[in-house]
Every structure is written in structure tokens, then in C-alpha cells.
Amino acid sequence: xxxxKALVDDASAMRMLTVRTADQITMLAASDQWTAPNAASLDRxxxxxxxxxxxRNVTLDMSGIERIDSYGAWEISRLERELSARGGKxxxxxxxxxxxxxxxxxxQAAELADKVPSQPRKEFTxxxxxxxRMSNYSRGFILLLNMVGAVCAAAFRAMLKPSTFRFTxxxxxxxxxxxxxxxxxxxxTFLIGSIIAQQGFFHFRKFGADDYVVDMVGILxxxxxxxxxxxxxxxxxxxxSYTAELGSMKMREEIDALRTMGFDPVDVLILxxxxxxxxxxxxxxxxxxxSALYGGEIVAWLYGGMSPDIFVARLKEAISMTHFKVGxxxxxxxxxxxxIVACTEGLKVGGSAESLGLRTTSSVVTSIFLVIVLxxxxxxxxxxxxx
Amino acid sequence: MTMASSSNEPVISVxxxxxxxxxxxxxxxxxxxxxxxxxIGLVGGSGSxxxxxxxxxxxxxxxxxxxxxxxxRDVDHVDDQARRALQRRCGVLFQNGALYSxxxxxxxxxxxxxxxxxxPEYLLDExxxxxxxxxxxxxxxxxxxPSELSGGMTKRVAMARALALDPEVVFLDEPxxxxxxxxxxxxDSLIRTLQQTLGLTVFMITHDLNSLHTVCDRIAVxxxxxxxxxxxxxxxxxxxxxxVKSYFRGQRGRMLEPSRQQLSG
Numbered sequence: 001x002x003x004x005k006a007l008v009d010d011a012s013a014m015r016m017l018t019v020r021t022a023d024q025i026t027m028l029a030a031s032d033q034w035t036a037p038n039a040a041s042l043d044r045x046x047x048x049x050x051x052x053x054x055x056r057n058v059t060l061d062m063s064g065i066e067r068i069d070s071y072g073a074w075e076i077s078r079l080e081r082e083l084s085a086r087g088g089k090x091x092x093x094x095x096x097x098x099x100x101x102x103x104x105x106x107x108q109a110a111e112l113a114d115k116v117p118s119q120p121r122k123e124f125t126x127x128x129x130x131x132x133r134m135s136n137y138s139r140g141f142i143l144l145l146n147m148v149g150a151v152c153a154a155a156f157r158a159m160l161k162p163s164t165f166r167f168t169x170x171x172x173x174x175x176x177x178x179x180x181x182x183x184x185x186x187x188x189t190f191l192i193g194s195i196i197a198q199q200g201f202f203h204f205r206k207f208g209a210d211d212y213v214v215d216m217v218g219i220l221x222x223x224x225x226x227x228x229x230x231x232x233x234x235x236x237x238x239x240x241s242y243t244a245e246l247g248s249m250k251m252r253e254e255i256d257a258l259r260t261m262g263f264d265p266v267d268v269l270i271l272x273x274x275x276x277x278x279x280x281x282x283x284x285x286x287x288x289x290x291s292a293l294y295g296g297e298i299v300a301w302l303y304g305g306m307s308p309d310i311f312v313a314r315l316k317e318a319i320s321m322t323h324f325k326v327g328x329x330x331x332x333x334x335x336x337x338x339x340i341v342a343c344t345e346g347l348k349v350g351g352s353a354e355s356l357g358l359r360t361t362s363s364v365v366t367s368i369f370l371v372i373v374l375x376x377x378x379x380x381x382x383x384x385x386x387x
Numbered sequence: 388m389t390m391a392s393s394s395n396e397p398v399i400s401v402x403x404x405x406x407x408x409x410x411x412x413x414x415x416x417x418x419x420x421x422x423x424x425x426x427i428g429l430v431g432g433s434g435s436x437x438x439x440x441x442x443x444x445x446x447x448x449x450x451x452x453x454x455x456x457x458x459x460r461d462v463d464h465v466d467d468q469a470r471r472a473l474q475r476r477c478g479v480l481f482q483n484g485a486l487y488s489x490x491x492x493x494x495x496x497x498x499x500x501x502x503x504x505x506x507p508e509y510l511l512d513e514x515x516x517x518x519x520x521x522x523x524x525x526x527x528x529x530x531x532x533p534s535e536l537s538g539g540m541t542k543r544v545a546m547a548r549a550l551a552l553d554p555e556v557v558f559l560d561e562p563x564x565x566x567x568x569x570x571x572x573x574x575d576s577l578i579r580t581l582q583q584t585l586g587l588t589v590f591m592i593t594h595d596l597n598s599l600h601t602v603c604d605r606i607a608v609x610x611x612x613x614x615x616x617x618x619x620x621x622x623x624x625x626x627x628x629x630x631v632k633s634y635f636r637g638q639r640g641r642m643l644e645p646s647r648q649q650l651s652g
Binding site: 071074104105113352354355 | 503506513516517519520521532534583586
């Protein structure tokens with residue numbers, strides 16, 4: 001008999017297949033288990049055998065085999081296909097009969113799998129990704145406008161026919177986004193107010209301008225910080241929960257179920273949510289601003305040595321109704337933007353858990369971004385009308 | 388056939404199993420053997436604890452008392468590594484497929500292979516495509532996401548994934564529910580073919596009288612937390628247990644009538 005070569009540097013692979021060559025016929029003797037745990041070694045071994053370009057006719061002796069599963073059967077069918085592609089032939093000897101069916105089934109399946117080509121690779125992937133992204137952005141913008149239109153239409157419908165308005169749902173949402181948000185809003189705005197006051201005293205003291213800390217705290221909080229902090233908190237707290245709720249309802253076909261029963265999801269789900277936000281955010285802004293002023297006052301008293309009486313008196317001189325109005329006017333618009341973004345993103349959720357996470361992130365990021373952009377636009381607007 | 392089938396030891400042996408939630412006992416001192424190479428069908432009313440039994444056997448639910456042996460090893464007395472090795476020898480098809488929603492069909496089937504076997508990428512693709520072809524899906528479906536599949540396709544993909552590591556036992560939780568009769572029939576013959584070619588032991592929960600009739604070698608009936616009847620279809624038709632009687636000889640069970648005559652005649 002002929003030579004026995006070490007084909008691969010792998011003891012377990014060597015155990016599974018030994019090669020002998022005699023009279024231009026290659027004899028392969030299979031042994032051990034041709035199963036899933038050994039598949040990687042076996043694949044390397046078969047690959048090494050097939051690497052000989054002269055290989056044509058092969059006899060595979062299966063008498064030493066302990067066990068085959070579909071991985072082993074696939075390797076046999078691979079050997080067979082590659083040999084026949086070269087014009088050779090595989091002869092299988094002494095295959096235990098219970099594996100005949102398995103081998104045939106795998107051969108058929110592998111042939112079937114081969115026939116259907118996999119999808120062609122896409123060209124210019126980098127360029128198409130940029131185009132895809134741009135078109136996604138513009139489509140996203142159109143969807144936002146679409147949602148604004150749908151919500152306005154739903155609001156008009158509700159005004160014309162108040163009986164269709166979901167009052168209970170609105171109150172429930174108001175409880176969730178308004179009432180339940182109060183403790184955290186109070187805490188955060190209180191801290192922000194205190195920090196602003198502390199920084200003010202620390203730096204203004206150098207110029208002996210302690211008194212002007214009150215002006216800064218009052219104007220900054222009423223005009224900008226109060227509403228901005230509260231809007232960002234609400235976007236993170238309520239916007240994300242709107243997106244996740246609507247998204248999982250979309251995933252489980254609940255929204256389709258609503259449609260088939262003749263309800264418009266905008267009427268039933270979205271209008272109450274957005275309306276609740278539009279009502280809650282100004283109230284939260286008011287509460288938050290007061291809490292921030294209170295924080296400033298406490299710091300002024302304990303850290304700056306300014307008694308509360310003087311603080312309040314200074315505050316009366318420093319701020320006017322205008323400052324208060326500027327802050328409060330912005331609140332409902334910001335609430336509207338947060339609500340529109342959250343609901344649009346929620347309805348964009350597809351079938352997968354991943355897309356739910358993606359949409360929730362995108363909802364929070366987009367709404368915070370738009371809130372800040374809106375704040376900038378308002379600043380320009382109020383400056384030009386002299387408020 | 389597999390090694391397990393060469394001996395006649397039961398593949399799964401459940402003894403005196405009790406499982407309950409709070410004050411409600413679902414399985415009450417239940418015993419059941421699954422023999423190698425057979426297809427056993429578990430039937431029982433809705434809420435009778437079929438899925439609880441399946442989930443307890445595969446280790447997803449804790450049991451209160453009793454023992455479960457899988458491949459002759461008591462699952463309470465094996466270390467984590469041995470338990471994982473046992474789990475690799477079992478494949479599970481969940482009722483709703485439980486496909487990973489963010490992975491494509493191909494990736495779903497490759498997932499267990501990728502984790503447990505260190506195979507080159509082309510081999511993963513080829514083996515997964517072969518498995519998909521074995522359950523009757525083509526490469527064109529391979530890049531779809533689970534949300535784009537029909538109910539029947541979802542079940543097929545779930546089957547391909549359950550078979551990914553060439554398990555010796557597969558657990559099927561209502562494999563044909565929600566399929567039209569033709570698809571259900573196809574799925575039944577698929578189970579039968581796979582069982583014969585791969586030498587599988589199949590443990591299936593089903594409500595489908597046709598499946599019970601055409602595929603199952605043995606039927607076990609779960610009622611009142613126990614196995615109340617166990618045997619081939621003829622034994623079910625002869626049983627005097629009231630639930631078994633109304634199930635197999637009730638309105639819908641009548642369609643088995645001709646076969647009953649054949650069996651008795």
C-alpha cells in the first residue's frame with residue numbers, strides 16, 4: 001500500500017481521516033465522529049485533501065466511522081461535488097445504512113442551496129450610504145410635518161365634535177407627564193438655581209457686584225434656564241416613554257388593530273399625549289422656575305450672606321413681567337415639538353427590538369436638539385420685537 | 388441512528404415532578420419517559436401545564452420536587468459546563484418562533500453555530516443554507532428579517548435554528564398551530580423526514596389531531612397535573628378518562644373515526 005502523509009497539523013483531524021494512494025486511486029479512511037463539534041477540524045482535513053489538484057477518483061471508506069450528523073454528511077457531499085466538478089468520482093464504501101437517508105437529504109439540500117445564488121453584492125456602498133442617509137433625513141422631516149398636520153387636523157375634529165375627544169386619556173397622560181414629574185423637576189431646578197447663584201456670588205464678588213447676582217439669577221432662570229431644563233427633562237422622561245409605548249404597540253400590531261376598528265391612532269393615542277404635554281410643560285416650567293429662584297435665594301442667604309428680604313426686594317426691581325412671559329410663551333411650543341418628535345419616532349418602529357431602541361434614542365436626541373434650536377429662534381425673535 | 392438510540396435507556400426521564408406557582412400546583416407528581424428515536428405528542432387542555440412541563444424539562448422553570456434525567460444524567464446534579472453540553476444536545480422550537488428580531492434568517496440559524504463551533508465563515512454560510520434548504524427555505528429568504536416572514540416561514544426558520552447544532556432531541560411547542568392545514572401537513576411530514584434522516588427524538592406539544600394521527604408514535608395526555616393516558620392512538624381511543632374521551636371521541640375527534648375502525652378492524 002502507498003504512503004501516509006500528515007496533511008494538517010491537527011491531531012484530532014488526523015484521527016478522523018487517513019489518506020492512502022494506490023494505483024491512482026486515493027483511498028480515504030474515515031474514523032471517529034464526523035459531528036458538529038469536530039466540524040472545523042474535519043473541514044480543514046477535507047480542504048487539505050482537495051488541495052491536491054491531481055485528485056480525481058476517490059474511494060471513501062466509512063467502515064471505521066462512529067457517528068455522522070449533518071455536518072459530516074455535508075462534508076461528504078462537498079467532497080462529492082468538488083470531485084465531480086473536476087470530472088472525478090467519489091465512491092463511498094461501507095456507509096452504515098442508517099446514514100443513507102441523512103446523506104441523501106443533505107446532498108439534496110446542499111444542491112438546492114447551491115442552485116439559488118446569494119444576492120449580488122452592492123457596488124459603491126460608501127456612496128449609497130451617504131445618499132441613503134440624506135434621503136432618510138428628508139423623509140424624516142416630511143414625516144414630522146405630516147405628523148404636525150395630522151395632529152392639527154385631529155385637534156380641529158375634536159373641536160368641531162367635542163364628544164370624540166379622549167378626555168379621560170388626556171387626564172391620565174397629564175397625570176403621568178405632569179403630576180408625576182413634579183418631584184424630579186423640583187429637585188433638579190432647585191439645584192440648578194442654587195448652582196447659578198453660587199457661581200454668581202463667587203465671581204461677582206471680585207468686582208463687588210454681589211447685588212447683581214439677583215438680576216442674573218432672576219433673568220436667566222425666568223427667560224432661559226427654567227424652561228430649557230424642564231423641556232430637556234420632559235424630553236428625556238416623557239418623550240422617550242411615548243416613543244417606546246407607541247413603538248411597542250406598533251410592533252404588536254395594536255395600532256393596526258385600532259385602525260381596523262375604525263379609530264384613527266392620531267385621535268386615540270397621539271392627540272391626548274401631545275395635548276397633555278402642551279398643558280403640562282408650561283405648568284412644570286412655572287413650578288421649576290419658582291423652585292430655581294428659591295434655590296438661588298437659599299444660596300444667597302447661606303453662601304452670599306444676603307437676607308431673603310433683600311433678595312426678594314432686589315428681585316422685584318430686577319425682573320419684570322416681560323421676562324416671565326418670554327419663558328412661559330416658549331414652553332407650549334417646546335412641548336409640541338417634543339410630542340411630535342416622540343410620536344413620529346414611535347410610529348417609525350419596525351418589527352425588531354433593535355429598532356425600538358434605535359427610535360427611542362433618536363426621539364430623545366432629536367427632540368432635545370430641536371428644543372435648543374427653537375430656543376435660539378425665540379431668542380432672535382424676542383430680541384427683534386424688543387421683549 | 389444516534390448513540391442514544393442504540394441503547395434503550397429513555398432519553399428523558401421525568402419522575403414525580405411537581406411544579407407550581409405560589410399556591411397553585413400545575414404539575415402534580417408527574418412521571419413520563421421519552422424513548423430514543425420516537426416522536427411523542429403531548430396533549431392537554433389549554434392551561435393544563437403542557438408548556439410548563441416542556442419549560443421545566445429544558446430548565447427554564449424551577450421545579451418544587453421530583454427529578455428530571457436527560458440523557459441519563461440528573462439535571463440537578465451536573466455542573467454548569469455539563470448542563471450547557473446537555474443543552475447543546477437539545478433543540479427547542481418555541482411557540483412563536485422566538486427568532487432574534489434584529490438578526491436575519493441566515494444569522495438566526497448561524498447564531499448557535501457561531502457561538503459553539505469555531506467554523507470558517509464560508510462553512511457557516513454553506514451549512515446554514517443547507518439547513519434552510521432542509522426545512523424548505525431558499526437562499527432568497529436568507530436575508531430577510533423575522534418581521535418580514537409569514538407564520539409558516541417563521542416556524543420553518545425556528546426549526547432550522549433548533550436543528551442548527553444537530554441536536555439529538557428537539558422540543559416543539561405547538562409546531563403547527565396557526566398554520567393552514569396544507570402547511571401544517573407539510574410541516575408534519577418535515578418533522579417525520581427529519582426525525583428519520585437525523586435520527587431525532589421529538590417531544591412535541593400539539594393540539595392538531597392530524598399531527599397526532601400522522602406523526603406521533605406515542606401520545607401522552609396531561610390532565611389534572613398528571614399524565615392520565617400514555618400510548619399509541621388506539622390506546623387513546625380506547626381510554627375511559629373523561630377528558631381523553633371527549634378529546635379523541637368528541638365532535639372534532641370524530642374525524643379520526645375511519646382510522647379507529649381500521650385500528651379495531
